[in-house]
Amino acid sequence: MFHDLPVLRRLHGRPARLLRRWLALSLLLSGLVVLFLPASARGTPGTTTVVSARDLPAGSLLRAGDLKLVDLPDDVRPQGATGLPSSVEGRMLVGAARAGEPLTDVRLLDAAIPGSGDPESSTVPVRLADAGVAELLRPGQRVDVIAAADAGREASVLASTAVVAAVGEQGTREPKASGAGSKGPLVLLSLPAATATRVAATSLERSITVTLR
Template sequence: MLHALPVLRRLRGRPARLLRRWLALSLLLSGLVALFLPASARGAPGTATVVSARDLPAGSVLRAGDLKLVDLPDDVRPQGAIGLPATVEGRLLVGAARAGEPLTDVRLLDAAIPGSGDPESSTVPVRLADAGVTELLRPGQRVDVVAAAEAGREASVLASMAVVAAVGAQAARDPTAPSAGSTGPLVLLSLPSAIATRVAAISLERSITVTLR
């Protein structure tokens, strides 16, 4: 009986040791899992990011109601994402965006658009000689503006790297307008103010087209 006492003591202590080892192993495994989980799964705080509040078509001039601010983990936040709605409002969306899509710098027109108040840039409406060319244009696209050869004058480049701000709907033909030969939709081109004035003046006298960049 005396010889059995040490054995019983060892048996009574073993469950406690096993429990402590199991707890230590569980804590170690939990730490490893948390270490290798992505930030989003760990519930890590994200970075404020501007996303579209609804589906937006290309060429939209962004307003407060089109935007919302959400927190995105850094590992899923796209490069160039914007964090301040005030820097997005009033700018033109180059391509269509789905609801909840983060807005990045490359999706926004980097030139002035109507109503932006930028004194260095202006937006000039022109009607291209070939309406088929207009159908190829998209907001945000860069083009060179060319005056066609007419009345002994050679074709000339009026502006380089103009930005297409918007493409209007097909307009009715106005035979009394100076550009009666051009019946395509109006195209809004964003240019430095001095160049925009020159393009606007020449477009009243000569046919205008663009070359695509």
């Protein structure tokens, strides 16, 4: 009877050893899972980033209500993102943005725009001679402004790299004074103040068009 005691002791100690091994293995696996989880899943603090607070159309002039701050992990935060709302407010959104989308430098218009408060910039409303050209324009595009040739004057470039600030509704077309065809919708162009004066004056006496960059 007593010769069975060593066997019983071994059997009695085996479950405890197995339990310790399973615990050690579980801890090891848990550590590996945590190690390879994304920073956001691990609860690691991210970097403060300016994102759109709602869906925004192209050409929007960004205001405080259009923006919000969120923490994004560095591995998903895009290059060119910023954490300073003041560096985004008052700038124009080149393309549409979904709610929660980080607003990077390439999505924002670098040039001065209407409402930015830049004293060196002015906004000029013009109607293009070809309505079809106006239909191709989108806020944020850069264009060259051309005065069409007329009697005794050749076509000339009035301004380079003007910025399209806004395009009026297509239904606002008006007939030309000559009765031939129609001009396009009103287009707002952002230009340096000195150049804007020349474009505005020329548009009163000559047809204006633009070339797309």
